[in-house]
């Protein structure tokens with residue numbers, strides 16, 4: 001016996017709120033990846049200069065005001 005399954009586009013109003021919400025429970029946004037700055041210890045984006053102290057790979061690449 002041949003199983004003939006055809007999938008159609010379903011109109012939006014035929015999909016219940018619950019079914020739509022249940023499907024979207026798997027849609028999640030990941031937390032952004034951070035690394036620790038070796039100079040000041042702040043959480044920063046990888047391969048970027050630190051926005052707190054302006055250092056990248058041990059060199060000051062952005063001039064920051066000193067207290």
Ligand SMILES: [Zn+2]
Pocket residue numbers: 037038039040041042050051052053054055
């Ligand atoms: Zn830093």
